[in-house]
Amino acid sequence: EPEVTQTPSHQVTQMGQEVILRCVPISNHLYFYWYRQILGQKVEFLVSFYNNEISEKSEIFDDQFSVERPDGSNFTLKIRSTKLEDSAMYFCASSAAAPGLAGGGTQYFGPGTRLLVL
Amino acid sequence: AQRVTQPEKLLSVFKGAPVELKCNYSYSGSPELFWYVQYSRQRLQLLLRHISRESIKGFTADLNKGETSFHLKKPFAQEEDSAMYYCALSATKAAGNKLTFGGGTRVLVKP
Numbered sequence: 001e002p003e004v005t006q007t008p009s010h011q012v013t014q015m016g017q018e019v020i021l022r023c024v025p026i027s028n029h030l031y032f033y034w035y036r037q038i039l040g041q042k043v044e045f046l047v048s049f050y051n052n053e054i055s056e057k058s059e060i061f062d063d064q065f066s067v068e069r070p071d072g073s074n075f076t077l078k079i080r081s082t083k084l085e086d087s088a089m090y091f092c093a094s095s096a097a098a099p100g101l102a103g104g105g106t107q108y109f110g111p112g113t114r115l116l117v118l
Numbered sequence: 119a120q121r122v123t124q125p126e127k128l129l130s131v132f133k134g135a136p137v138e139l140k141c142n143y144s145y146s147g148s149p150e151l152f153w154y155v156q157y158s159r160q161r162l163q164l165l166l167r168h169i170s171r172e173s174i175k176g177f178t179a180d181l182n183k184g185e186t187s188f189h190l191k192k193p194f195a196q197e198e199d200s201a202m203y204y205c206a207l208s209a210t211k212a213a214g215n216k217l218t219f220g221g222g223t224r225v226l227v228k229p
Contacts, residue, residue: 003161033217043162043204043217043222045217056216105150105208105215106164106167107217108163111161112161
């Protein structure tokens, strides 16, 4: 069964450094998402992406964040200048285009990247 | 605004006992509701969604629009049901809409 994959599984970085989190969505999916979960808190939506542009973003997704689909398979989240409060688990997800196709609007999640900012 | 509340952070039950995880939501439109499960060291995975009306691993959930609830139930809990359970809401049934999650309920099934 196809799965969403994410790399790296863990990332440690210094405050102020740039990080890029990588995701490979399920191959026939067209909608892509990033969520994060700060330790002990809820899973929070960051951004959704369709047809090579952001379709929705949350208040958390400020100018230090960006997303990109650089080729036909990868979907990346870049944090330009990391802060201590960016430490969290970051989840990528993807969903198919329409109801009735591979689960319709169901979002399938990757295993997450645990980011620690020191 | 969308909001999902799971009032119990931890539910501890004995094997064979019934288990019910509460989920209440707040949304002015017609939402789609989901239950996701996360087993130890595994990814979030869909357990069930209200529009499919199916029972997965013995779990069922009924959307009650009057009470704005989507409680998850299983009549006889098994040890392998120990996991973190998240209720989530999507604004419409179309693809591409964000999920709003509750805080999660950890279920511990004791032998």
